[in-house]
Amino acid sequence: ENPYAAYRPEVPQKPAFPMKWFKFTIYFQLFANAVLNFFNAMSSFMGLSYGLEADAVYFVYPGLHTLDMLTGVLYLVLVIFAFITRFQLAKFKKHAPVMLYIFLALNLVLLIFYLVSASIITGINLINPSNVSNAVVLLILIVCDYIYFNKRKELFVK
Numbered sequence: 001e002n003p004y005a006a007y008r009p010e011v012p013q014k015p016a017f018p019m020k021w022f023k024f025t026i027y028f029q030l031f032a033n034a035v036l037n038f039f040n041a042m043s044s045f046m047g048l049s050y051g052l053e054a055d056a057v058y059f060v061y062p063g064l065h066t067l068d069m070l071t072g073v074l075y076l077v078l079v080i081f082a083f084i085t086r087f088q089l090a091k092f093k094k095h096a097p098v099m100l101y102i103f104l105a106l107n108l109v110l111l112i113f114y115l116v117s118a119s120i121i122t123g124i125n126l127i128n129p130s131n132v133s134n135a136v137v138l139l140i141l142i143v144c145d146y147i148y149f150n151k152r153k154e155l156f157v158k
Contacts, residue, residue, distance in 0.1 A: 017152050025100070025145070026090050033107070034082040037075045044072035063121040071114050078106060092156050097149035101142055108138040 047054030047068060058065040085103050088096035111134060119126045149156070 030086040041075035044068040
C-alpha cells in the first residue's frame with residue numbers, strides 16, 4: 001500500500017459525454033456545408049439555376065445578376081467560415097460553439113435575403129415549400145446544436 005495515497009489531492013473528473021453529434025458536426029456537417037456553399041457560389045456566379053437561359057433572365061432582370069454575384073461572394077465567405085468553425089470546434093475552443101450557431105444563422109439569413117431580394121427584383125414569389133423546408137432544417141440545426149453544445153460547454157474552455 002502506498003503511504004502517500006492519503007495525501008494525494010483528488011482530481012475532479014470531467015463527466016464523460018457522448019460525442020457522436022460532435023464528431024458528425026466536425027467530420028461531416030461542416031464539410032458538407034462547405035461543399036454545398038461552394039456549389040451555391042459557383043451556381044450563383046454562372047447563373048446555373050436559370051439553365052441555358054441565364055443571359056435572357058439577366059437581360060430581363062439585370063438586378064438579378066448583381067444579386068447573384070453578391071450572393072456568390074457571400075457563399076464563398078461562408079465556405080471559409082465553415083472551415084474556420086470546424087477547426088475551432090475540433091480544438092475545443094471556448095468560442096467555437098457560438099461560431100457554429102453564427103455560421104448556421106448566416107446560412108439562414110443568406111437564404112432569406114436571396115429569396116426576398118430575388119422576389120422583389122422579379123416580382124415573382126420565390127418562397128416555396130422547398131425553400132421553407134431548407135430554412136426549417138437550419139432552424140432545427142441551430143436549436144439542436146445549441147442544446148447539445150450547451151450541455152457540453154465545460155469541454156470548450158481553451
